[in-house]
Amino acid sequence: MSLLRSDRANYQDFHLRAECRVNSTGSGGIYFRVPLGDGWIRGYKAQINCSGGDPAKTGSLLTSDLFETVRESPVPANAWFRLEVIAIGQHIVIKVNDKITCDFNDSRAAFLKGQLALRHDGVGTAISFRSIEIRELPAAAPNDPPEKSGFAPMFNGRDLSGWVQRGGHARFDVEDGAIVGVSDPNAADSFLSTAKEYADFTLQLEFKIDDGLNSGVQIRSQSFPTFKNGVVHGYQVEIDPNGVENPRQYTGAIYDEGRRNVFLSDISLSRAAQQTFRRNDWNTLLVACDGDSIMTWLNGWAAADLRDSTTRSGFIALEVHSTRSAAPLKVRFRKIEIKESTAPASALDANLLLKKGSTWVDEAQRRKLAVTERDGESFRARFQIGENIDREVKGTMRGDRVVWQGKDVRAIKGNIGGDTFGVLSRDEKGPKIDFSWQEIDGKQGGLYTLRLQTN
DSSP states (O other): OEEEEOSOOOBOSEEEEEEEEEOTTOOEEEEEEEOOOSSSOOSEEEEEOSSSSOSSOTTOEEOSSOEEOOSSOSSOTTSOEEEEEEEETTEEEEEETTEEEEEEEOTTOOOOSBEEEEEEOOTTOOEEEEEEEEEEOOOOOTTOOOOOTTOEESOOSSSOTTEEEEESOOEEEEETTEEEEEOOTTOOOEEEEEEEEESSEEEEEEEEEOTTOOEEEEEEEEOOTTSGGGOOEEEEEEEOOOOSSOOOOOTTOEEEETTTOSBOSOTTSOHHHHHTOOTTSOEEEEEEEETTEEEEEETTEEEEEEEOOSOOOEEEEEEEOOOOOSSOOEEEEEEEEEEEOSSOTTOOOHHHHSOTTOEEEOTTSOEEEEEEEEETTEEEEEEEETTTEEEEEEEEEETTEEEEEEEEEEEEESOOOOEEEEEEEEETTEEEEEEEEEOTTSSOEEEEEEEEOOO
16 A cells, blocks of 8 residues: 655645546545544545445545445446545535535544545555646634635625616615515516626625525626526526425525526535525525636535536626515525635636637537627627528627627628627636627527637
8 A cells, every 4th residue: 555645734625626547456545634643544535446345435435433435336447537525624525427425424523634645555456646636615614604804895784885676576675784685476586786797706695584485696697688688697506495385405506597597516515504504594605706616605514516617707696586475575685795806717808809800609610700800899790600691790899798789780691680798708618708699579589609719
């Protein structure tokens, strides 16, 4: 047996990812929170063993006296797979190829920080590790509040200055230093949004919600007249109480509101987080957005860990969901604070990239936007969709916004087309523009993404 240890010995709360491979007779693993000292290695071990003799297979959690065992390996020998370890306080989650194999709360809090180590079990083992990444997380033991340093208030506690209502007409008031959303059985989903947009940030707030009402916090969200007549769409951090009408309790999970309309994060990531939800009382919510990473914590426990680059900036909004309840139900928000990244990775300027001669295409190479002229904030371009649509468009760009309207379109082939609105950002594949569009008759619309062509 041999170990390759990290120099650092104070890794505490983190999300570790690595690609691993082991042969049919071999085994090993990744140790974490290993205390410094001589003698037998201690700490936690994420097991790697696809078909060897040890009954604990890949994805198991082991210590010297504790076993959370996976009896059948979720991956075959000699194949690369992704192993993830999420350690927050005494809560440990292990995932193999995005599937949770262990979700364990170590009430002993036996190992809270230490070294990382890669283990090779010796004769007969051929084990490989690559693409090893770690993201250190805010310390989040259940009773420790999030770090307050650098946060700025988003709500003055007196009125709704700086906030804008969108969607339905459910009422938003200010009571006792909190924003209070009040349901209306005749109202559609209603949102109180920031006038300002945010890209990379950490958001923290407290909320209290009545049983029977659903709510959420929109992040990096948008509302365009060219997409579903202005419907609010984007990532929503769910607030879902375990009430009479709604026993799911998905609070902290990430839902794609008004767009894909599915949960994007694994709602089973943290049973411990769901168990901390306090009905009819105040709860804390922490949301961290950094590039394509979105993470959430409920009452100090990890609730979601998502990588998605569909939207990299937008407004923040508080929701009152539609309800059939005739009696008014309330959701309350207070101590709403934000810390923005000093250098947001997603910040881009359309004027730097949407230049004459640049070409943008979708993944299927079906849509193509070729910029032919530039004059300050104005541009002309050729927009083609397959063989049937060919248009000359005249638009404007300002910062990360790209717009053209139906009246500024000349049809070369096919129809004229309606209004189009785009947001420029960057992800791991490079620059992209997320467009929404709506035809002149308002009966059609949709979303698509174009990427800068580099060859």
